[in-house]
Amino acid sequence: MLLLTCPHCGVSGDETEFAPGGEAHLKRFGPGSSDGEFETYLFYRRNPKGVHFERWRHAFGCGKWFHAARCTVTMEVFGTYPADVTEPPAELVETIRAKRPEWEGF
Amino acid sequence: MSEPVSAIQGRAASGNAKGLAIGLTDAGPQGMVTLRGDLSSPALAAAVQEAVGVSVPGTREANFAGGRGAVWMSPDELLLRLPYGDAPAATAAIGKALDGEHHLALDVSDARTVIRLTGEDVPEVLAKCAPVDLAPGAFPVGSARRTHMGQIAVAFWRIAETEWEIVALRSYGHHLYDWLAASAKPGGKVGVF
Numbered sequence: 001m002l003l004l005t006c007p008h009c010g011v012s013g014d015e016t017e018f019a020p021g022g023e024a025h026l027k028r029f030g031p032g033s034s035d036g037e038f039e040t041y042l043f044y045r046r047n048p049k050g051v052h053f054e055r056w057r058h059a060f061g062c063g064k065w066f067h068a069a070r071c072t073v074t075m076e077v078f079g080t081y082p083a084d085v086t087e088p089p090a091e092l093v094e095t096i097r098a099k100r101p102e103w104e105g106f
Numbered sequence: 107m108s109e110p111v112s113a114i115q116g117r118a119a120s121g122n123a124k125g126l127a128i129g130l131t132d133a134g135p136q137g138m139v140t141l142r143g144d145l146s147s148p149a150l151a152a153a154v155q156e157a158v159g160v161s162v163p164g165t166r167e168a169n170f171a172g173g174r175g176a177v178w179m180s181p182d183e184l185l186l187r188l189p190y191g192d193a194p195a196a197t198a199a200i201g202k203a204l205d206g207e208h209h210l211a212l213d214v215s216d217a218r219t220v221i222r223l224t225g226e227d228v229p230e231v232l233a234k235c236a237p238v239d240l241a242p243g244a245f246p247v248g249s250a251r252r253t254h255m256g257q258i259a260v261a262f263w264r265i266a267e268t269e270w271e272i273v274a275l276r277s278y279g280h281h282l283y284d285w286l287a288a289s290a291k292p293g294g295k296v297g298v299f
């Protein structure tokens with residue numbers, strides 16, 4: 001069971017209040033892209049053992065989307081942040097580096 | 107003309123000597139207006155004040171006065187509570203007041219079931235139903251929370267020390283009522299608070 005803090009309403013809620021939305025920060029390829037790029041966008045995911053950036057929605061709460069960084073091995077949640085950014089905030093990256101020195105970075 | 111009825115048609119119960127100190131009452135048809143927009147807008151604040159006589163609630167808060175109120179639902183959404191018959195006119199007035207400002211006001215009075223909870227053991231009962239911290243001090247008067255009870259979405263707020271409201275979509279009304287009633291049965295007190 002994950003405990004996630006929604007950055008929009010401040011609730012620290014059980015995982016059951018949230019709906020997962022898959023890997024975060026995907027680059028979208030649409031009309032005009034190559035088949036290879038489109039395939040990558042649709043199907044290729046990092047699926048890391050360790051630090052992972054994800055999309056979540058506070059489905060049984062304020063209804064808003066946000067991002068979460070967590071460890072897929074220990075389930076530790078490093079932090080959450082709003083979904084309107086293309087990369088994780090610098091201080092969150094620092095936090096993760098301090099806890100996971102072997103992490104290859106975002 | 108047909109009269110509005112609530113989904114659970116006046117069901118009510120109160121705790122007996124061996125049960126928990128809680129009363130469950132169908133609040134009956136209640137006026138509910140969904141208002142979406144910029145919650146920091148002065149025009150929106152004025153429209154809310156005009157409609158329900160309270161200021162715009164802060165994050166996860168509910169402001170009530172004299173049976174009317176406003177509940178914070180999300181960073182851009184409020185639920186206004188008022189008498190059933192007042193909702194259509196209030197919705198129209200908000201639309202007029204916010205004309206030209208990006209917003210949505212909709213009378214959703216018939217969308218939900220409202221159950222009134224009274225008594226000092228309300229936190230005790232709700233804590234068994236929803237994953238929300240209801241320990242003493244954690245959910246003071248004026249707090250509001252959207253969450254879930256099992257598979258159904260609910261929202262509840264604390265109007266006074268021993269007075270709460272809980273809402274769920276209309277078709278879940280009986281399910282919600284039965285669940286609360288079962289949680290308040292004699293012998294159901296957990297006693298951690």
Ligand SMILES: [Zn+2]
Pocket residue numbers: 006007008009010011058061062063064
């Ligand atoms: Zn939220």
